[in-house]
Amino acid sequence: MSNLLNIGISGLRVHQTALTVTGNNIANVDTEGYSRQDVTISNNNPQFQGGVWLGSGAMVQDVRRIFDEFLVGQLQKDTSTFNFFETLSTNASQIDSLLADPGTGVQPGIENMFGAFQAAIDDPSSLPARQVLISESQGLVDRFKSINDRLTDTNEILNGQLGAITTQITTLGESIAELNVQIQFATASANGNYPNDLLDKRDLAIKELAELVSVNVVTQDDNAINVFIGNGQPLVLGKDFNTLTTQTGADDPTRNAIVFERDGVVQDITREIQGGQIGGILEFRSSVLDPVTNRLGRIAIALQFNINEQHALGIDINGQAGGLYFEDINDPDVAQSRVVGNADNAPPNDRKLGAYITDPNKLTDSEYKVEFIGPNDFTFKVTRVSDGEILLSNALSTEFPESFDIEGFDLTFESGTYTEGDSFYVLPTRTGADDIELDIELPQEIALATAVMTDYDVGNIGEAVISSGEVYDTSTDSFSVPGELTPPLIIRFTSDTTYDVLDNSDPANPVPLFPSIMNQTYVPGVVNNLLPKDESKTSISSLGGYLPPSQFYQSNLDPIKTPGNGFFPARLTISDPDPITGGMKSRGILTIPAESSAKQTARILSDQKGISATAVTKLQLSDFRSDPNDFLDAHLFLNGIELTDTLSENQVKYALDYPQDVPDPVNANFIADRINANFDFQDMGITAKSDGGVVTITAINGEDLSLEMQGDHDDYMTVSNGTDTYLKSTGNAVAKPLSKFEGYDFSEGGPYQFEFDVPGQGKFSIELSENYATSADLLAGIENAITSTQYFYNGEIDVDIDEKGNINFQTKLEMSPYATNGSAKLTMGGQVKVVLDEGITISSQPPFSNLFEAEPEQLPTYLGYDLTMEGRPKEGDQFYVDFNEDAVTDNRNGTLLGNIQNAEIVEGDMTISEAYGRMVEEVGSITARAQINTDSSEVLLQNTQDSVNAVSGVNLDEEAARLIQFELGYNASAQVISVARDIFDTLIGIFR
Numbered sequence: 001m002s003n004l005l006n007i008g009i010s011g012l013r014v015h016q017t018a019l020t021v022t023g024n025n026i027a028n029v030d031t032e033g034y035s036r037q038d039v040t041i042s043n044n045n046p047q048f049q050g051g052v053w054l055g056s057g058a059m060v061q062d063v064r065r066i067f068d069e070f071l072v073g074q075l076q077k078d079t080s081t082f083n084f085f086e087t088l089s090t091n092a093s094q095i096d097s098l099l100a101d102p103g104t105g106v107q108p109g110i111e112n113m114f115g116a117f118q119a120a121i122d123d124p125s126s127l128p129a130r131q132v133l134i135s136e137s138q139g140l141v142d143r144f145k146s147i148n149d150r151l152t153d154t155n156e157i158l159n160g161q162l163g164a165i166t167t168q169i170t171t172l173g174e175s176i177a178e179l180n181v182q183i184q185f186a187t188a189s190a191n192g193n194y195p196n197d198l199l200d201k202r203d204l205a206i207k208e209l210a211e212l213v214s215v216n217v218v219t220q221d222d223n224a225i226n227v228f229i230g231n232g233q234p235l236v237l238g239k240d241f242n243t244l245t246t247q248t249g250a251d252d253p254t255r256n257a258i259v260f261e262r263d264g265v266v267q268d269i270t271r272e273i274q275g276g277q278i279g280g281i282l283e284f285r286s287s288v289l290d291p292v293t294n295r296l297g298r299i300a301i302a303l304q305f306n307i308n309e310q311h312a313l314g315i316d317i318n319g320q321a322g323g324l325y326f327e328d329i330n331d332p333d334v335a336q337s338r339v340v341g342n343a344d345n346a347p348p349n350d351r352k353l354g355a356y357i358t359d360p361n362k363l364t365d366s367e368y369k370v371e372f373i374g375p376n377d378f379t380f381k382v383t384r385v386s387d388g389e390i391l392l393s394n395a396l397s398t399e400f401p402e403s404f405d406i407e408g409f410d411l412t413f414e415s416g417t418y419t420e421g422d423s424f425y426v427l428p429t430r431t432g433a434d435d436i437e438l439d440i441e442l443p444q445e446i447a448l449a450t451a452v453m454t455d456y457d458v459g460n461i462g463e464a465v466i467s468s469g470e471v472y473d474t475s476t477d478s479f480s481v482p483g484e485l486t487p488p489l490i491i492r493f494t495s496d497t498t499y500d501v502l503d504n505s506d507p508a509n510p511v512p513l514f515p516s517i518m519n520q521t522y523v524p525g526v527v528n529n530l531l532p533k534d535e536s537k538t539s540i541s542s543l544g545g546y547l548p549p550s551q552f553y554q555s556n557l558d559p560i561k562t563p564g565n566g567f568f569p570a571r572l573t574i575s576d577p578d579p580i581t582g583g584m585k586s587r588g589i590l591t592i593p594a595e596s597s598a599k600q601t602a603r604i605l606s607d608q609k610g611i612s613a614t615a616v617t618k619l620q621l622s623d624f625r626s627d628p629n630d631f632l633d634a635h636l637f638l639n640g641i642e643l644t645d646t647l648s649e650n651q652v653k654y655a656l657d658y659p660q661d662v663p664d665p666v667n668a669n670f671i672a673d674r675i676n677a678n679f680d681f682q683d684m685g686i687t688a689k690s691d692g693g694v695v696t697i698t699a700i701n702g703e704d705l706s707l708e709m710q711g712d713h714d715d716y717m718t719v720s721n722g723t724d725t726y727l728k729s730t731g732n733a734v735a736k737p738l739s740k741f742e743g744y745d746f747s748e749g750g751p752y753q754f755e756f757d758v759p760g761q762g763k764f765s766i767e768l769s770e771n772y773a774t775s776a777d778l779l780a781g782i783e784n785a786i787t788s789t790q791y792f793y794n795g796e797i798d799v800d801i802d803e804k805g806n807i808n809f810q811t812k813l814e815m816s817p818y819a820t821n822g823s824a825k826l827t828m829g830g831q832v833k834v835v836l837d838e839g840i841t842i843s844s845q846p847p848f849s850n851l852f853e854a855e856p857e858q859l860p861t862y863l864g865y866d867l868t869m870e871g872r873p874k875e876g877d878q879f880y881v882d883f884n885e886d887a888v889t890d891n892r893n894g895t896l897l898g899n900i901q902n903a904e905i906v907e908g909d910m911t912i913s914e915a916y917g918r919m920v921e922e923v924g925s926i927t928a929r930a931q932i933n934t935d936s937s938e939v940l941l942q943n944t945q946d947s948v949n950a951v952s953g954v955n956l957d958e959e960a961a962r963l964i965q966f967e968l969g970y971n972a973s974a975q976v977i978s979v980a981r982d983i984f985d986t987l988i989g990i991f992r
Contacts, residue, residue: 005977007057008974008979008980012974013059013060014059018060018969021037021039024037025954028954034954035200036066036952037063037064037065037066037196038064039060040060040061040063041058041061042061043055043058065200066951067948067951068948073217074944074947075210076215078944078945079210080279081940082941083275084276085930086937086938087281088288089927089930091289093927093931095154095292095923096920099292104146106143106144106147106916107916108143109139109142110912112140113133113140116136120133120448120891120894121898124317124448124888124891130444130446131443134440137438141438145433147296149434151293151296158281161281162246162256163256166244166245166258169212169244170244172205172209176205177236177239179201179202180236180239183202184223187223209227209229209235209276210275211276212277212278213274214274214275214279215275216232226238229244229273231272231273233269243262248343250343251369252340252425255285255290270282290367291365291922293433294429295365296433296916297429297433297434297435298360299432299919301360302361302363303900304326305329305905306360306905308329310896311323312474313450313896314448314471314892314894315450315887317444318444318887321451321474321482327435327437335354335357335412336353336354338427339411339426345422350415351417353370353412353416353424353426354414356410357408358408360408361408363408364386365429366384366385366387367385367428368384368385368406368428370424370426372418372420374420377418378396381393382411392404400414442733445733448890448894448897449884449887449891449892449894450469451471451474452468453469453881453885453890454469454879456877456879460873460876464879466530466879467867470865473862476863478863482726482802482804482806483802483806483883487503488505489502489504490504490507491879491880493876494875496873497522497523498521499873500512500519505689511698512700514833515614515861522869525872526870527868530867531866532861533862537860537861538858539834539835539858539859541834541856542598542601542852545829546565546566546721547793547828548563548566548826551813551815551816551825551826554822561825562706565597566850567596567849567850568594569593570591570844570851571592571849572592572845573842574611574841575840575841575843576610577839584841587608592849597702597830598703598704601702602615602832602834605832611837612834612835613832613833614702614832615702616833617830618696618697619696619697619722620695620720620721620722620810621697624666626665626714632710634664635710637706637707637710638706639704639706640706643675644666645662646662653679654678654679658674658678659673659674668691672690685703686699686703687700699830702831703830704827705830706827707826707828709815709825715816716814717816718798718812718815719812720795720810720813721811723810724800725758726806727782727808729754730753730765731750731767735749737804738806739775740778740801743773743774746768747769752768752769756791760850761792764790766786767785778801779799779800793811794813795814796814798811
């Protein structure tokens with residue numbers, strides 16, 4: 001009887017539990033992450049009674065959640081994949097719209113600027129057209145900067161998102177670790193029965209984690225789990241979790257890095273993170289944001305570099321050198337900002353490195369990493385970050401600066417203390433779009449003209465046509481004097497097929513160039529290049545004529561002496577490339593004796609293999625004055641030959657047209673005419689040229705020029721070596737050209753800074769900030785500013801301002817016979833130009849002399865401009881090359897500037913428009929692929945979610961059916977109990 005009652009009670013309990021579980025399923029039908037639960041019912045152990053086994057009812061064995069571990073794992077993967085592509089697509093589409101939109105993209109700005117160039121080229125004399133060009137150029141600069149600002153803002157937003165997401169990941173990791181503990185405790189407390197709701201919460205937390213980053217879940221024996229993210233980075237290990245956070249990138253401080261932090265130990269895992277929203281952000285940063293920023297910067301650099309380079313080859317409307325159009329891309333501050341030291345570098349923080357752009361065509365869109373790898377403090381390697389290729393392994397010398405050629409830029413170690421373990425991040429193009437600035441301000445400063453012009457002699461009888469000339473290098477001596485071609489040339493055909501190129505500084509007396517270009521071959525019927533091209537040879541020049549501290553006084557009572565030229569002995573080291581070591585191999589010391597003439601020095605150097613040298617000596621005389629108390633006649637001698645003698649009609653010293661009368665005082669024209677008419681000087685190769693106030697005397701073979709002056713105490717002239725030093729403006733431009741005939745107010749609109757370069761001493765800077773009322777005040781103020789520098793000189797400084805407003809000065813020495821019983825003497829040495837075969841170098845060894853610099857600058861041997869000719873010249877035909885005096889209407893350099901639009905200046909095969917278009921296409925392609933992947937991954941995610949729902953989701957129809965089923969079972973069990981009770985009551989009644 002009791003068995004039947006117990007059986008009914010067990011059935012009642014079982015079905016009550018089943019009804020409770022079913023009701024719970026129905027109640028949680030909309031609960032996210034809830035898995036449908038099911039009751040596992042089993043029979044109680046039967047009892048053996050009356051020779052048979054009788055059932056003893058049922059019991060609830062387990063309440064289990066219905067889920068498929070494989071489907072849950074797949075859902076986590078699909079969730080991570082979908083969020084990855086959705087994040088990538090969302091961010092990439094914003095950049096795609098930014099670049100492709102005509103209102104914000106760079107392409108319309110490029111077209112507008114070059115359209116304005118064409119308008120200015122069509123009418124180079126139009127200042128309004130030039131002003132429009134400046135406005136459109138500024139508009140292009142603004143577009144570059146606007147896009148760069150948006151990219152910078154995007155990067156800052158990404159940094160913030162990374163910080164927020166890593167915080168969420170850490171929070172979820174902590175929650176999962178806590179759930180692990182709760183699940184373990186609950187399972188142990190329930191004799192191994194799983195806490196279904198806690199398991200659902202943990203799975204939901206993992207799903208939320210999968211939205212942020214890819215996850216890999218490993219279940220332990222105690223029902224706890226380990227969660228790994230990215231490429232296996234442990235986030236949760238049982239009850240422990242790691243903190244994920246962001247910090248400033250050690251290599252690149254503008255890009256936040258993702259790090260694990262535990263017990264004070266920080267590990268950068270940025271490269272190990274993938275999947276989910278954070279993976280999408282990192283993928284967007286590496287495949288879209290960084291490449292776009294770098295490529296946009298590369299386009300800006302290529303445009304800036306090429307326009308600046310071509311603009312500097314031209315002259316502006318006033319005949320001044322073009323200079324910068326955009327600001328200098330290799331400004332030291334900009335170059336150094338392209339290299340970032342690692343935050344973990346060893347102290348002291350005194351290292352300076354720069355990335356100086358040399359060839360934008362070779363630039364890539366990658367960053368580079370410089371690492372000092374040991375085993376010493378000098379060995380380093382340079383790695384291209386984009387593909388990990390090692391581009392350079394080398395070691396520093398002990399001398400700075402030291403440069404190494406990388407892909408389109410020079411990596412220059414400026415100074416500092418480098419240590420094994422140091423590293424640096426090089427970003428050659430990252431800031432290019434932000435760094436671009438327009439340098440030019442005034443429309444008349446745009447250099448649309450070319451500095452050279454050509455002409456033909458009206459007496460030519462041939463049919464040859466010479467080109468107008470094209471400048472390709474303004475760093476040569478040809479353009480050392482602003483507003484002049486140094487020297488002007490005459491091309492003289494010595495036969496129908498040969499010609500000489502001569503210095504035409506004195507049209508009455510052309511002389512060979514220094515070094516000479518003589519007896520050149522001309523081929524009729526083809527285009528001939530008239531001037532030498534780059535043959536990989538270089539040239540160096542000596543410091544030139546030395547101006548002594550004072551003249552030499554020759555007393556009549558002393559033995560006759562001729563003063564030396566003042567040159568100290570020189571010890572030169574000539575070095576050749578060593579094919580075995582790859583370094584340089586010295587030939588030993590070559591000694592140039594003291595007081596050697598330039599001619600002798602040139603001969604000594606020309607005896608060396610691979611070296612040719614020529615020499616020229618030049619001096620200038622000016623400021624001639626005679627003593628008002630005339631007592632003695634003035635006499636002037638050059639190399640022992642008197643220039644002031646009076647001869648008979650039958651003289652044989654001079655040509656017939658020589659000036660016979662000696663003026664008092666002598667003047668420049670008289671001296672020039674006497675020298676040029678003298679037969680001995682003609683044999684010596686000594687010529688002279690006068691501009692009316694200054695006479696320039698030249699020994700074209702490099703012989704010393706020795707002067708002697710006799711006469712009264714105050715007979716007077718000044719002597720210089722004929723070298724003009726020009727001051728270059730490095731500050732604000734003056735409002736109008738300077739003039740030596742009026743003053744100038746420098747007190748407003750400054751700073752007005754100028755720089756001058758003196759061979760052997762370096763560069764010096766001055767600043768003018770006062771109001772100079774008169775021309776005398778102006779010249780005196782400039783002189784005072786020059787003399788206040790560390791510039792060392794002999795004699796006195798004579799400041800001049802040429803007709804184009806350029807400031808220049810000479811050092812001059814007063815020459816006067818201080819007494820009537822002697823004479824003043826001075827000897828001027830010459831300058832040597834040395835041409836070196838490829839690879840040969842010359843340096844001057846201690847004790848240093850005043851002949852060559854310690855490390856003479858080796859310059860190309862070409863003139864810096866091209867001349868071509870075609871047709872058939874005739875013997876005697878002459879052509880002239882000089883500075884362009886018609887810059888107002890000349891547009892030749894402007895045409896070359898306009899051609900940059902169609903020049904392949906990016907990666908060697910793309911124009912700037914093509915490079916920008918390809919960048920837009922690639923971003924569009926990435927965006928389109930990301931959107932396609934987003935759509936497909938969303939479908940897969942939905943399918944997986946549907947599969948999970950089919951297994952684990954609550955179906956109300958099914959649950960309603962189960963509710964009826966379990967209700968019937970419950971009622972039936974209650975009926976069993978009722979029957980058992982009736983039977984029990986019947987039995988009790990029997991016994992009553």
